[in-house]
Amino acid sequence: MKRSFSSFMTRQDMVGFAILAVVIFVLLPISLDTFRLNLFGKYLTYAFVAIGLVLCWGAGGILSLGQGVFFGLGGYCMAMFLKLEASTPENTSIQSTPGIPDFMDWNQLTALPAWWEPFHSLAFALFAVVAVPVFFAFIIGVAMFRRRVGGVYFAIITQAFAAILTILIIGQQGYTGGVNGITDLRTLKGWDIRTDEAKEILYYVNGVMLFVVLFAAQFIRKSKLGRLLIAMRDQEDRVRFSGYDVAAFKIFVFCAGAAFAGIGGAMFTLQVGFMSPTLVGIVPSIEMVIFCAVGGRISILGAVYGALLVNWAKTTFSESFPELWLLGLGALFIAVVMVFPNGLAGVYSEHVAPRINRLFNKSAADMAGAKTPAE
Amino acid sequence: MFSDYSMGELGAIFAMQGFAGLILFSVFVLMALGLAIIFGQMGVINMAHGEFMILGAYVTYLTSNFFSAYIPALFGMYFFVAMALAFLASGALGLFVEWAMIRHLYKRPLDTLLATWGLSLILQQIYRSVFGAREVGVTIPDWMIGSLPVTDMIEVPINGIFVMVLAVGISMAVYYMMFRSVWGRQVRAINQNRVMAGAVGINTEWTDRLTFGIGCGVAGVAGSAFTMIGSTGPTAGQLYIVDTFLVVVFGGAASLLGTIASAFSISQAQSIMEFFLSGSMAKVLTLLTVVGILMLRPQGLFALKLRK
Numbered sequence: 001m002k003r004s005f006s007s008f009m010t011r012q013d014m015v016g017f018a019i020l021a022v023v024i025f026v027l028l029p030i031s032l033d034t035f036r037l038n039l040f041g042k043y044l045t046y047a048f049v050a051i052g053l054v055l056c057w058g059a060g061g062i063l064s065l066g067q068g069v070f071f072g073l074g075g076y077c078m079a080m081f082l083k084l085e086a087s088t089p090e091n092t093s094i095q096s097t098p099g100i101p102d103f104m105d106w107n108q109l110t111a112l113p114a115w116w117e118p119f120h121s122l123a124f125a126l127f128a129v130v131a132v133p134v135f136f137a138f139i140i141g142v143a144m145f146r147r148r149v150g151g152v153y154f155a156i157i158t159q160a161f162a163a164i165l166t167i168l169i170i171g172q173q174g175y176t177g178g179v180n181g182i183t184d185l186r187t188l189k190g191w192d193i194r195t196d197e198a199k200e201i202l203y204y205v206n207g208v209m210l211f212v213v214l215f216a217a218q219f220i221r222k223s224k225l226g227r228l229l230i231a232m233r234d235q236e237d238r239v240r241f242s243g244y245d246v247a248a249f250k251i252f253v254f255c256a257g258a259a260f261a262g263i264g265g266a267m268f269t270l271q272v273g274f275m276s277p278t279l280v281g282i283v284p285s286i287e288m289v290i291f292c293a294v295g296g297r298i299s300i301l302g303a304v305y306g307a308l309l310v311n312w313a314k315t316t317f318s319e320s321f322p323e324l325w326l327l328g329l330g331a332l333f334i335a336v337v338m339v340f341p342n343g344l345a346g347v348y349s350e351h352v353a354p355r356i357n358r359l360f361n362k363s364a365a366d367m368a369g370a371k372t373p374a375e
Numbered sequence: 376m377f378s379d380y381s382m383g384e385l386g387a388i389f390a391m392q393g394f395a396g397l398i399l400f401s402v403f404v405l406m407a408l409g410l411a412i413i414f415g416q417m418g419v420i421n422m423a424h425g426e427f428m429i430l431g432a433y434v435t436y437l438t439s440n441f442f443s444a445y446i447p448a449l450f451g452m453y454f455f456v457a458m459a460l461a462f463l464a465s466g467a468l469g470l471f472v473e474w475a476m477i478r479h480l481y482k483r484p485l486d487t488l489l490a491t492w493g494l495s496l497i498l499q500q501i502y503r504s505v506f507g508a509r510e511v512g513v514t515i516p517d518w519m520i521g522s523l524p525v526t527d528m529i530e531v532p533i534n535g536i537f538v539m540v541l542a543v544g545i546s547m548a549v550y551y552m553m554f555r556s557v558w559g560r561q562v563r564a565i566n567q568n569r570v571m572a573g574a575v576g577i578n579t580e581w582t583d584r585l586t587f588g589i590g591c592g593v594a595g596v597a598g599s600a601f602t603m604i605g606s607t608g609p610t611a612g613q614l615y616i617v618d619t620f621l622v623v624v625f626g627g628a629a630s631l632l633g634t635i636a637s638a639f640s641i642s643q644a645q646s647i648m649e650f651f652l653s654g655s656m657a658k659v660l661t662l663l664t665v666v667g668i669l670m671l672r673p674q675g676l677f678a679l680k681l682r683k
Contacts, residue, residue, distance in 0.1 A: 063485045143670035152420055152484050153673060156620045157666055163617045164662045171655025282617060286492055293489060326500035333493025337486045338479060 008222050016301045017214070024207045034196040041203040041271045043311035044210055048264025050292040050303035051217050052257030057289070058297035059226060060253045061233030062150065066140075066158030067261050068285030069165050070133035072275070074262025076169075076176070077132055079275040080116060081125035082185040082193075102184070107174030116175075122189060129266040130259045137258030141251035148247070150236075159282055166281035181276025185269070193270060206267045210304070213260050217300045220256065229253060290329075293336045296345025305344055388650055390529050396646030398535045398604065401542035403638035405597035406615055407622040408549050411634040413590035414623055416553075416566050417583060419477060420488040423495035424619065425612020427591045430468060430498070431461030431598030432607040433506060439513040439602075451516045458599045465595025470588040477587060478580070495613065502609035510608035519603065534603045541600050549593060550631060562586050625665050626676050633677030641665060 009017070028040050049067045056062045089098040095105040100112050118124045140161065144154055169176045177183070185193065192198060220226050231239045232246055240246050269275045278284065287310075295306025310332070317325040340346055380388065406428060413421050421427075438457035442450050472494065480487040515534060522532040553559040561582045564572040573579045601607065622641055626633030641661060648657035669675070 057485075063488075065488075144673075147670070147673050149670075149673040152418075152488070153624060153669075155420075155485065155488060156617075156624055157669060160617055160621055160662055160666050164659055164666070167655050167662075168659050171653060171659065283613075286489075289489065323500065323504060326496050326503075330493040330496030330498075330500070333496065334476065334490045337483075337490040337493075338476065341486070 009218060013218065017211075017218075020214075020301055020304060021211065024210070025204070029200070029203070034199055037203055038199045038271060039315065040308065040312075041199070041206050042268060043308050044206055044304070045264040045268040045271065046288060046291055046311060047210060047304040047307035048213055048267070049257075049261045049288045050295060050307045051213055051300050052260035053289060053292035054295075054297060054300050054303045055217055055220060055229070055253050056257040057292065058299075059221060059229040059233065060250060061229075061236075062250060062254060063155045063289070064158045064254065064257065065155045065282070065285050065289065066160075066162040067257065067288050068162050068280045068282075069158075070137060070258040070261035071265040071268070071284075071288070072165065072169075072277070072280030073133045073136065073265065074129045075265030075269045075275040075279065076182065077119070077125055077128040077262070078266035078269040079182040079185060080119040081122060082188060082269065083182050084112075084116070084120055085188070086184060086186040101177070101182070103177040103180070103182075104174055109174050113175055126266075129262050133258040133262035133265075134255045137255045138251065141254040142247075145247040145250040145254075150250075159285065162280065162282045162285045166277045169277040169280065177276075179277060181274055181278070183274040183276075185273050188270070194273060199271065202267075202271050206271060209263060209267060213263060214300055214304070216256075217260070220253070221300070225249060225252070287329075290333055290336065294332065294343050296340075296343030296347075298342065299345035302343055302345035302348075309344070387529055389647065392647045392650045393643065394529075394531055394535070395649075396643040397539055399646050400639050400642035401535075401539045402597075402601065402604075402615075403618065403622050403642050404542045404546060404635055405538075405600055406594065406619045407626075407634050407638055408545060408631075409590040409593035409597065410619055410623050411626075411631055412549070412553075412562075412593065413587055414620075415630070415634070416562050417481075417586055418484060419481070419587070420484060420491065420620075421477075421587075421590075422488055422492040422616060423472075423498060423612075424591075424594055425614070425616045426495045426498035426502075427465045427469065427594040427612075428598035428601065428615075429502060429607060429609070429612045430465050431595030432602050432611075433502065433511075433598075434461040434464045434595065435599040435602045436506075436511050436513050436607060443514060450514075451518060454516065454599075454603070458596055461595040461599040462592040463595075465598070466588045466592030469591025470584055472591075473584045473587040478583065481583075495616075499609050499613070506609065508609060510606040510611070512606035513602045515603060538600050538603055541596075545593065545596060546631075546635060552589070553631060558582070558585060558589075621662065621665050621669075624675055625669060627674060630675075630677040633675055637676055 024044070029037060032040065049071050052070075053064070053067060056064055083101045087099060087101045092098045092100070092102060092105070095102065097105055097110045100109065104112070119128070140158070144150075144157065149157070169181075170179050172178075187193060193202065221229075228239060228244060228249055232249065236246060265275070265279075268279070291307040291310050292303050293306070294310050295302030295304065297303075313328070314325060317328055336343060342349075406424070409427070410421065410424050413419050413424070435454070435457040438460055439450075439453050442453035442456075476490055476494070477487060480490060519534045519537055522530045523536070524530050553562070561572070561577045564575075564577060565579050565582055569579060598607070598612075601611075618641075622638045623634055625641065626635070626637030644664070645657055645661040648660060651657075652660070
């Protein structure tokens with residue numbers, strides 16, 4: 001039993017997870033007021049996407065520029081439930097058709113569309129948050145990977161999907177809320193999500209969900225599947241010739257990434273209180289890739305720090321120097337590719353980890369000595 | 376949806392929308408040509424392609440201002456000067472970018488994509504700081520204003536015809552360069568077998584740089600042509616980048632003819648559907664069809680038969 005656990009998580013991984021847990025559950029809540037904490041909660045929802053990208057891109061070599069699609073689908077599923085709950089006939093009595101979401105009324109719809117109906121149920125909405133992104137990822141994955149489309153072509157086509165979904169959402173204003181998205185969300189099963197107290201609770205829920213996803217990702221990485229993914233990234237043909245169904249593994253990991261992104265989107269909707277096409281399109285999708293790249297595309301913990309750091313920098317810079325932010329972001333894209341291809345995780349493992357090891361050199365040597373005979 | 380219109384009207388609608396589609400086609404061709412050179416021949420994803428185009432548009436804007444301020448007598452001719460300047464400016468920037476950035480990343484196509492996206496953000500911000508966030512338009516010379524009546528129901532704008540003529544001319548020039556010039560022969564040789572091309576004495580490094588520069592230069596000319604039919608803003612390039620990549624991929628990345636054929640089918644489909652559906656739905660349907668076909672036939676319409 002102990003043996004299987006250590007193959008799931010090394011001592012170093014455990015320390016890393018523990019430090020992240022301290023940062024998320026202790027340090028941030030102590031040092032920030034509710035407004036800032038809510039902001040960091042929002043940043044953490046992007047970390048869900050970045051973790052999915054670590055699996056797809058860092059481990060599997062599949063770069064998806066359409067993760068915003070899955071983030072958005074998850075977020076919209078959650079938002080549709082919350083919107084229906086907020087649009088009771090009493091709340092919307094001034095509309096010409098009470099009981100339907102306000103943007104439908106503004107667009108002269110007189111009845112709720114049939115595909116909105118199931119979202120009256122929380123259970124269905126929570127199911128859809130994961131199922132809808134996975135469903136679309138599965139279709140895209142089957143169509144692409146079965147035909148051995150990969151690399152750059154995959155990136156461009158996923159980007160096209162991000163464009164298509166954005167145009168569709170904006171164009172079908174009456175069904176989706178258009179450019180403004182689905183706004184004015186109030187309660188979750190009668191519990192007001194707009195109060196400070198609710199925001200703090202949601203932050204912790206978000207943190208717990210993040211750890212669930214982190215453990216799932218760690219499990220995938222450390223399992224045989226994870227090693228196959230890395231093998232596929234480096235020598236796809238050899239894995240195929242060894243008799244593995246390469247496409248099936250790629251489809252699985254792409255769906256897993258989509259599911260993570262969908263959960264992240266739902267948490268975003270809950271914490272921020274709206275969902276809009278600005279989080280779906282090409283620009284946010286590619287920004288999500290940079291969170292992952294800054295964290296160091298191979299490290300799931302790095303992805304979380306990357307998402308936090310880049311978004312924190314974005315908020316800070318655009319508050320004080322809005323002009324500089326785009327320049328900074330552009331430079332970050334270039335620098336992270338040309339100078340630090342392994343991102344924060346690379347900097348850590350090349351510069352910080354050796355020093356720590358030297359510091360604890362003696363105890364580490366003892367550990368190694370004690371371990372060798374047992375192997 | 377056709378029953379509301381008489382046959383004559385339908386004919387005129389198709390002709391007018393077809394013509395609007397031809398203008399869109401010219402725009403796509405102009406944008407896609409540069410990309411087809413860079414992506415098709417070198418395999419480099421240049422996400423900043425739109426920004427190189429906008430650079431050409433801004434150069435045209437500056438030239439038109441210069442002409443109207445200092446040599447108004449020659450104002451009718453400024454566009455041709457502007458086009459040459461746009462080619463040089465975008466081409467020079469392309470050479471520099473290749474030297475500073477792209478050449479280090481040839482083995483990592485996905486990283487090139489991210490780095491050039493970063494470049495596009497930087498260029499956008501520079502345009503915004505220099506020219507302002509608002510869109511700018513150039514003054515079109517007198518001879519380009521107005522329209523030619525073909526029948527009593529159909530009229531075609533002259534600037535549209537001009538852009539189309541330009542698209543045809545530039546396509547022919549690119550074709551000539553790719554298939555008749557020494558440079559084109561070297562590019563195709565490198566595309567087929569880089570090591571062997573180097574072994575027979577082709578300077579592959581310099582050819583790569585020149586190819587990237589020429590591709591960017593063609594983008595600059597495209598941007599210059601754009602100013603004749605629309606205004607230019609700092610983020611205008613980003614709007615077109617996905618369309619352009621789809622055009623190139625749909626046509627089959629390494630085939631110039633495929634690029635032109637796919638630009639034609641995409642633009643015609645979109646502009647004819649636009650009349651009957653809303654603009655956004657026409658676009659969604661067109662893109663979905665293209666992506667759907669690409670899923671069934673990933674190599675695009677015109678694939679070169681190459682032994683890999």
